[in-house]
Amino acid sequence: MRWLVLAALLAAVGTPADAVAQPLPAREVEQMRIVFPDSVQQGAMVLGKVPAGSRVSYDGRDLRVTGYGTVVFGIGRDATGPARVTVTPPGAPPRTVEIAVTPRDWPLQRVDGVPPATVDPPPEVAERIRREQARGAAARVDDTPRTGFAQHFIQPVEGRISGRFGRARVYNGKPGSPHSGMDIAAPRGTAIRAPADGVVTLAEPDLYITGGTVLIDHGHGIGSNFLHLSRLDVATGDEVKQGQVIGAVGATGRATGPHLHWGMTWFDVRIDPQLVLARAAGSPVPGTRVVVPPRAGAGERIRIVAPPGSRVAFAGAQAIVPAAGELELEAPAATGEAELVVERPGTSRLVFRIAID
Numbered sequence: 001m002r003w004l005v006l007a008a009l010l011a012a013v014g015t016p017a018d019a020v021a022q023p024l025p026a027r028e029v030e031q032m033r034i035v036f037p038d039s040v041q042q043g044a045m046v047l048g049k050v051p052a053g054s055r056v057s058y059d060g061r062d063l064r065v066t067g068y069g070t071v072v073f074g075i076g077r078d079a080t081g082p083a084r085v086t087v088t089p090p091g092a093p094p095r096t097v098e099i100a101v102t103p104r105d106w107p108l109q110r111v112d113g114v115p116p117a118t119v120d121p122p123p124e125v126a127e128r129i130r131r132e133q134a135r136g137a138a139a140r141v142d143d144t145p146r147t148g149f150a151q152h153f154i155q156p157v158e159g160r161i162s163g164r165f166g167r168a169r170v171y172n173g174k175p176g177s178p179h180s181g182m183d184i185a186a187p188r189g190t191a192i193r194a195p196a197d198g199v200v201t202l203a204e205p206d207l208y209i210t211g212g213t214v215l216i217d218h219g220h221g222i223g224s225n226f227l228h229l230s231r232l233d234v235a236t237g238d239e240v241k242q243g244q245v246i247g248a249v250g251a252t253g254r255a256t257g258p259h260l261h262w263g264m265t266w267f268d269v270r271i272d273p274q275l276v277l278a279r280a281a282g283s284p285v286p287g288t289r290v291v292v293p294p295r296a297g298a299g300e301r302i303r304i305v306a307p308p309g310s311r312v313a314f315a316g317a318q319a320i321v322p323a324a325g326e327l328e329l330e331a332p333a334a335t336g337e338a339e340l341v342v343e344r345p346g347t348s349r350l351v352f353r354i355a356i357d
Ligand SMILES: [Zn+2]
Pocket: 163, 179, 180, 181, 182, 183, 260, 261, 262
Protein backbone atom coordinates (compact mmCIF):
# COMPACT_ATOMS: atom_id res chain seq x y z
CA MET A 1 0.00 0.00 0.00
CA ARG A 2 1.22 3.42 -0.90
CA TRP A 3 1.83 5.58 2.15
CA LEU A 4 1.45 9.27 2.02
CA VAL A 5 2.72 11.64 4.63
CA LEU A 6 -0.53 13.17 5.65
CA ALA A 7 0.65 16.57 4.69
CA ALA A 8 -2.78 17.98 4.51
CA LEU A 9 -4.95 15.01 3.89
CA LEU A 10 -7.29 16.43 6.42
CA ALA A 11 -10.71 17.86 6.63
CA ALA A 12 -12.83 15.78 4.28
CA VAL A 13 -15.82 17.94 3.52
CA GLY A 14 -19.01 17.39 5.43
CA THR A 15 -17.32 16.66 8.73
CA PRO A 16 -18.87 18.09 11.86
CA ALA A 17 -16.78 21.12 12.77
CA ASP A 18 -16.07 19.90 16.29
CA ALA A 19 -14.54 16.65 15.07
CA VAL A 20 -11.76 18.24 13.03
CA ALA A 21 -8.80 20.05 14.46
CA GLN A 22 -7.32 22.93 12.49
CA PRO A 23 -5.38 21.61 9.49
CA LEU A 24 -1.68 22.18 9.91
CA PRO A 25 0.80 23.52 7.37
CA ALA A 26 2.41 20.61 5.51
CA ARG A 27 5.85 21.21 6.98
CA GLU A 28 4.60 20.96 10.51
CA VAL A 29 2.69 17.73 9.91
CA GLU A 30 5.79 16.22 8.33
CA GLN A 31 7.80 17.10 11.38
CA MET A 32 5.13 15.54 13.54
CA ARG A 33 5.49 12.28 11.58
CA ILE A 34 1.84 11.41 11.54
CA VAL A 35 1.59 8.88 8.73
CA PHE A 36 -1.48 6.93 7.61
CA PRO A 37 -2.52 5.54 4.22
CA ASP A 38 -4.51 8.02 2.14
CA SER A 39 -7.32 5.56 1.58
CA VAL A 40 -8.17 2.00 2.50
CA GLN A 41 -10.63 -0.65 1.42
CA GLN A 42 -13.47 -2.11 3.45
CA GLY A 43 -12.03 -4.95 5.53
CA ALA A 44 -8.52 -3.43 5.75
CA MET A 45 -6.06 -3.55 8.60
CA VAL A 46 -4.72 0.01 8.92
CA LEU A 47 -1.26 0.66 10.31
CA GLY A 48 -0.20 4.18 11.19
CA LYS A 49 2.80 6.00 12.61
CA VAL A 50 2.54 8.73 15.22
CA PRO A 51 5.08 10.45 17.47
CA ALA A 52 6.00 8.12 20.35
CA GLY A 53 3.98 8.94 23.43
CA SER A 54 0.95 10.21 21.50
CA ARG A 55 -2.60 9.46 22.52
CA VAL A 56 -4.53 8.02 19.61
CA SER A 57 -8.21 7.22 19.36
CA TYR A 58 -10.37 5.68 16.69
CA ASP A 59 -14.04 4.79 16.77
CA GLY A 60 -14.36 5.61 20.46
CA ARG A 61 -11.40 3.44 21.48
CA ASP A 62 -7.96 4.54 22.71
CA LEU A 63 -5.39 2.71 20.57
CA ARG A 64 -2.32 1.19 22.14
CA VAL A 65 0.82 2.87 20.76
CA THR A 66 4.14 0.97 20.49
CA GLY A 67 7.44 2.52 21.63
CA TYR A 68 8.11 3.31 17.97
CA GLY A 69 4.76 5.05 17.56
CA THR A 70 2.98 2.29 15.58
CA VAL A 71 -0.78 1.94 15.89
CA VAL A 72 -3.27 -0.40 14.21
CA PHE A 73 -7.00 -0.67 13.72
CA GLY A 74 -9.47 -2.47 11.49
CA ILE A 75 -12.07 -1.27 9.00
CA GLY A 76 -15.28 -3.32 8.96
CA ARG A 77 -16.76 -4.97 5.87
CA ASP A 78 -19.66 -2.51 5.85
CA ALA A 79 -17.81 0.64 7.01
CA THR A 80 -18.51 3.66 4.83
CA GLY A 81 -15.88 6.07 6.11
CA PRO A 82 -14.15 8.34 6.24
CA ALA A 83 -12.28 6.71 9.11
CA ARG A 84 -11.36 9.40 11.65
CA VAL A 85 -8.31 9.01 13.86
CA THR A 86 -7.51 11.57 16.54
CA VAL A 87 -3.83 11.92 17.37
CA THR A 88 -2.64 13.95 20.36
CA PRO A 89 1.18 14.15 20.32
CA PRO A 90 2.88 14.86 23.65
CA GLY A 91 2.45 18.52 24.55
CA ALA A 92 0.54 19.33 21.36
CA PRO A 93 -3.12 19.85 20.49
CA PRO A 94 -5.13 16.98 18.97
CA ARG A 95 -5.28 16.48 15.20
CA THR A 96 -7.90 14.55 13.32
CA VAL A 97 -6.79 12.48 10.36
CA GLU A 98 -9.40 11.34 7.87
CA ILE A 99 -8.90 8.26 5.73
CA ALA A 100 -11.25 7.51 2.83
CA VAL A 101 -12.82 4.04 2.82
CA THR A 102 -13.27 2.49 -0.62
CA PRO A 103 -16.36 0.31 -0.98
CA ARG A 104 -16.07 -3.21 -2.41
CA ASP A 105 -18.42 -5.61 -4.14
CA TRP A 106 -19.57 -8.63 -2.18
CA PRO A 107 -20.90 -11.15 -4.71
CA LEU A 108 -23.05 -14.00 -3.48
CA GLN A 109 -21.42 -17.40 -3.12
CA ARG A 110 -23.42 -20.64 -2.98
CA VAL A 111 -21.91 -23.44 -0.92
CA ASP A 112 -23.62 -26.78 -1.42
CA GLY A 113 -22.91 -30.17 0.06
CA VAL A 114 -22.34 -28.84 3.59
CA PRO A 115 -23.21 -31.37 6.35
CA PRO A 116 -26.92 -30.55 6.94
CA ALA A 117 -26.58 -30.79 10.74
CA THR A 118 -24.13 -27.84 10.67
CA VAL A 119 -26.48 -25.64 8.61
CA ASP A 120 -29.62 -26.53 10.59
CA PRO A 121 -28.17 -27.72 13.88
CA PRO A 122 -30.48 -30.02 15.83
CA PRO A 123 -32.00 -28.29 18.89
CA GLU A 124 -30.02 -30.45 21.32
CA VAL A 125 -26.71 -28.88 20.18
CA ALA A 126 -27.92 -25.25 20.22
CA GLU A 127 -26.64 -24.77 23.77
CA ARG A 128 -23.27 -26.28 22.86
CA ILE A 129 -22.89 -23.94 19.87
CA ARG A 130 -23.80 -20.89 21.97
CA ARG A 131 -21.28 -21.85 24.63
CA GLU A 132 -18.50 -22.45 22.09
CA GLN A 133 -19.15 -19.17 20.28
CA ALA A 134 -19.03 -17.27 23.58
CA ARG A 135 -15.66 -18.85 24.37
CA GLY A 136 -14.34 -17.95 20.94
CA ALA A 137 -15.48 -14.35 21.33
CA ALA A 138 -13.96 -14.06 24.81
CA ALA A 139 -10.63 -15.38 23.53
CA ARG A 140 -10.22 -12.71 20.85
CA VAL A 141 -10.95 -9.35 22.50
CA ASP A 142 -7.71 -8.79 24.41
CA ASP A 143 -5.62 -5.65 23.97
CA THR A 144 -2.07 -6.87 24.57
CA PRO A 145 1.30 -5.17 23.98
CA ARG A 146 2.45 -7.88 21.51
CA THR A 147 3.73 -6.55 18.19
CA GLY A 148 3.29 -9.51 15.81
CA PHE A 149 0.58 -7.48 14.03
CA ALA A 150 3.29 -5.17 12.64
CA GLN A 151 5.20 -7.99 10.88
CA HIS A 152 4.77 -8.77 7.21
CA PHE A 153 2.18 -11.54 7.38
CA ILE A 154 2.77 -14.77 5.47
CA GLN A 155 0.07 -17.01 4.02
CA PRO A 156 -0.36 -19.92 6.47
CA VAL A 157 -0.93 -22.55 3.75
CA GLU A 158 -0.22 -22.56 0.00
CA GLY A 159 -3.18 -23.48 -2.17
CA ARG A 160 -6.09 -22.31 -4.27
CA ILE A 161 -8.20 -19.53 -2.74
CA SER A 162 -11.60 -21.25 -2.57
CA GLY A 163 -13.47 -18.59 -0.60
CA ARG A 164 -13.00 -14.88 -0.17
CA PHE A 165 -13.69 -12.58 2.77
CA GLY A 166 -16.98 -10.75 2.99
CA ARG A 167 -18.99 -12.58 0.34
CA ALA A 168 -22.61 -13.17 1.19
CA ARG A 169 -23.10 -16.92 1.55
CA VAL A 170 -25.88 -19.39 0.96
CA TYR A 171 -25.27 -22.79 2.56
CA ASN A 172 -27.27 -25.65 1.02
CA GLY A 173 -29.76 -23.01 -0.21
CA LYS A 174 -30.08 -21.30 3.19
CA PRO A 175 -28.73 -17.71 3.57
CA GLY A 176 -25.88 -17.51 6.11
CA SER A 177 -23.64 -14.73 7.43
CA PRO A 178 -21.05 -13.14 5.16
CA HIS A 179 -17.88 -15.16 4.89
CA SER A 180 -15.63 -14.06 7.75
CA GLY A 181 -12.22 -15.00 6.33
CA MET A 182 -10.37 -16.51 3.41
CA ASP A 183 -10.50 -20.20 2.50
CA ILE A 184 -7.44 -21.95 1.12
CA ALA A 185 -7.99 -25.42 -0.37
CA ALA A 186 -5.20 -27.87 0.46
CA PRO A 187 -4.91 -31.62 1.06
CA ARG A 188 -5.85 -32.94 4.49
CA GLY A 189 -2.77 -32.98 6.72
CA THR A 190 -0.99 -30.01 5.06
CA ALA A 191 0.96 -28.05 7.68
CA ILE A 192 -0.51 -24.68 8.76
CA ARG A 193 2.03 -22.03 9.72
CA ALA A 194 1.51 -19.03 12.01
CA PRO A 195 1.25 -15.99 9.70
CA ALA A 196 2.89 -13.77 12.34
CA ASP A 197 4.14 -14.02 15.94
CA GLY A 198 1.62 -14.28 18.73
CA VAL A 199 0.20 -16.31 21.57
CA VAL A 200 -2.43 -19.04 21.28
CA THR A 201 -5.56 -17.92 23.12
CA LEU A 202 -7.69 -20.92 22.21
CA ALA A 203 -6.89 -24.39 20.86
CA GLU A 204 -9.86 -26.77 20.64
CA PRO A 205 -9.82 -29.95 18.57
CA ASP A 206 -13.57 -30.35 18.12
CA LEU A 207 -15.94 -27.37 18.10
CA TYR A 208 -19.34 -27.98 16.51
CA ILE A 209 -19.31 -25.39 13.68
CA THR A 210 -15.60 -24.64 13.30
CA GLY A 211 -14.13 -28.10 14.04
CA GLY A 212 -10.46 -28.05 15.08
CA THR A 213 -9.93 -24.39 16.00
CA VAL A 214 -6.91 -22.26 16.92
CA LEU A 215 -6.98 -18.54 17.80
CA ILE A 216 -3.78 -16.47 17.90
CA ASP A 217 -3.42 -13.02 19.46
CA HIS A 218 -0.97 -10.86 17.46
CA GLY A 219 -1.28 -7.86 19.80
CA HIS A 220 -3.12 -4.52 19.89
CA GLY A 221 -6.46 -6.27 19.31
CA ILE A 222 -5.39 -8.05 16.10
CA GLY A 223 -6.12 -11.78 16.05
CA SER A 224 -6.16 -14.72 13.64
CA ASN A 225 -8.45 -17.74 13.69
CA PHE A 226 -7.82 -21.05 11.95
CA LEU A 227 -10.75 -23.40 11.47
CA HIS A 228 -11.58 -26.97 10.34
CA LEU A 229 -8.17 -28.35 11.41
CA SER A 230 -7.55 -32.11 11.37
CA ARG A 231 -4.72 -31.82 13.90
CA LEU A 232 -3.57 -29.24 16.47
CA ASP A 233 0.14 -28.81 17.28
CA VAL A 234 -0.29 -26.03 19.85
CA ALA A 235 -2.12 -25.54 23.14
CA THR A 236 -3.74 -22.51 24.74
CA GLY A 237 -1.05 -20.22 26.16
CA ASP A 238 1.71 -21.28 23.72
CA GLU A 239 3.90 -18.56 22.24
CA VAL A 240 4.24 -19.01 18.48
CA LYS A 241 6.70 -17.53 16.01
CA GLN A 242 5.92 -16.58 12.43
CA GLY A 243 6.22 -19.70 10.23
CA GLN A 244 5.85 -22.16 13.12
CA VAL A 245 3.54 -25.13 12.39
CA ILE A 246 0.38 -24.81 14.51
CA GLY A 247 -1.67 -27.69 13.07
CA ALA A 248 -2.87 -29.36 9.89
CA VAL A 249 -5.58 -28.78 7.28
CA GLY A 250 -8.80 -30.75 7.69
CA ALA A 251 -12.52 -30.65 7.00
CA THR A 252 -13.90 -30.72 10.53
CA GLY A 253 -17.05 -28.76 11.47
CA ARG A 254 -19.07 -27.00 8.74
CA ALA A 255 -16.89 -27.78 5.71
CA THR A 256 -17.39 -29.45 2.34
CA GLY A 257 -13.81 -30.61 1.93
CA PRO A 258 -10.31 -30.10 3.28
CA HIS A 259 -9.35 -26.43 3.45
CA LEU A 260 -8.05 -23.87 5.88
CA HIS A 261 -10.38 -21.07 6.89
CA TRP A 262 -8.21 -18.17 8.06
CA GLY A 263 -10.05 -15.28 9.65
CA MET A 264 -8.64 -12.08 11.13
CA THR A 265 -10.13 -9.64 13.60
CA TRP A 266 -9.48 -6.29 15.21
CA PHE A 267 -11.34 -6.79 18.50
CA ASP A 268 -14.84 -7.69 17.26
CA VAL A 269 -14.32 -6.23 13.75
CA ARG A 270 -13.64 -8.85 11.10
CA ILE A 271 -10.94 -7.88 8.62
CA ASP A 272 -9.74 -9.40 5.35
CA PRO A 273 -6.55 -11.53 5.54
CA GLN A 274 -6.02 -11.10 1.79
CA LEU A 275 -5.67 -7.34 2.23
CA VAL A 276 -3.21 -7.96 5.06
CA LEU A 277 -1.15 -10.22 2.75
CA ALA A 278 -1.32 -7.71 -0.11
CA ARG A 279 0.05 -5.05 2.18
CA ALA A 280 2.84 -7.39 3.31
CA ALA A 281 3.71 -8.05 -0.35
CA GLY A 282 3.95 -4.30 -0.92
CA SER A 283 1.40 -4.37 -3.71
CA PRO A 284 -0.61 -1.20 -4.01
CA VAL A 285 -4.34 -1.57 -3.70
CA PRO A 286 -5.48 -0.77 -7.23
CA GLY A 287 -7.84 2.03 -7.99
CA THR A 288 -7.76 3.93 -4.71
CA ARG A 289 -4.49 5.79 -4.56
CA VAL A 290 -4.33 9.60 -4.49
CA VAL A 291 -0.99 11.40 -4.49
CA VAL A 292 -0.84 15.19 -4.29
CA PRO A 293 2.35 17.18 -3.68
CA PRO A 294 2.29 19.07 -0.38
CA ARG A 295 3.76 22.21 -2.01
CA ALA A 296 4.27 23.86 -5.38
CA GLY A 297 5.81 26.98 -6.85
CA ALA A 298 3.43 29.78 -7.85
CA GLY A 299 2.17 29.22 -11.41
CA GLU A 300 4.04 25.90 -11.64
CA ARG A 301 2.52 22.77 -13.18
CA ILE A 302 1.91 20.00 -10.68
CA ARG A 303 1.13 16.35 -11.29
CA ILE A 304 -1.38 14.41 -9.24
CA VAL A 305 -2.28 10.71 -9.22
CA ALA A 306 -5.90 9.67 -8.67
CA PRO A 307 -8.28 6.95 -9.88
CA PRO A 308 -9.55 7.53 -13.44
CA GLY A 309 -12.86 9.37 -13.49
CA SER A 310 -12.14 11.36 -10.32
CA ARG A 311 -13.21 15.01 -10.39
CA VAL A 312 -10.52 17.43 -9.36
CA ALA A 313 -11.02 21.08 -8.45
CA PHE A 314 -7.98 23.32 -8.05
CA ALA A 315 -7.38 27.05 -8.36
CA GLY A 316 -10.80 27.72 -9.86
CA ALA A 317 -10.45 25.02 -12.53
CA GLN A 318 -12.15 21.62 -12.76
CA ALA A 319 -10.86 18.49 -14.48
CA ILE A 320 -11.59 14.78 -14.73
CA VAL A 321 -8.70 12.36 -14.25
CA PRO A 322 -8.15 10.43 -17.53
CA ALA A 323 -7.71 6.67 -17.91
CA ALA A 324 -3.97 6.90 -17.24
CA GLY A 325 -4.77 7.95 -13.65
CA GLU A 326 -2.61 11.08 -13.78
CA LEU A 327 -3.39 14.73 -14.26
CA GLU A 328 -1.35 17.91 -14.65
CA LEU A 329 -2.67 21.13 -13.17
CA GLU A 330 -1.44 24.68 -12.91
CA ALA A 331 -0.86 26.09 -9.44
CA PRO A 332 -2.26 29.56 -8.71
CA ALA A 333 -0.02 32.55 -9.41
CA ALA A 334 -0.41 33.91 -5.85
CA THR A 335 1.56 32.47 -2.96
CA GLY A 336 -0.19 31.17 0.14
CA GLU A 337 -2.29 28.07 0.51
CA ALA A 338 -4.51 26.53 -2.16
CA GLU A 339 -7.21 23.91 -1.79
CA LEU A 340 -7.29 20.90 -4.08
CA VAL A 341 -10.42 18.72 -3.95
CA VAL A 342 -10.50 15.16 -5.30
CA GLU A 343 -13.85 13.39 -5.65
CA ARG A 344 -13.32 9.78 -6.52
CA PRO A 345 -16.12 7.76 -8.10
CA GLY A 346 -18.18 6.20 -5.35
CA THR A 347 -16.00 7.22 -2.42
CA SER A 348 -15.51 10.10 -0.07
CA ARG A 349 -14.18 13.47 -1.06
CA LEU A 350 -10.61 14.44 -0.16
CA VAL A 351 -9.47 17.98 0.48
CA PHE A 352 -5.76 18.77 0.31
CA ARG A 353 -4.12 22.06 1.23
CA ILE A 354 -1.08 22.81 -0.88
CA ALA A 355 1.47 25.42 0.15
CA ILE A 356 2.18 27.74 -2.79
CA ASP A 357 5.53 29.47 -2.60
ZN1 LIG B 1 -14.30 -20.20 5.36
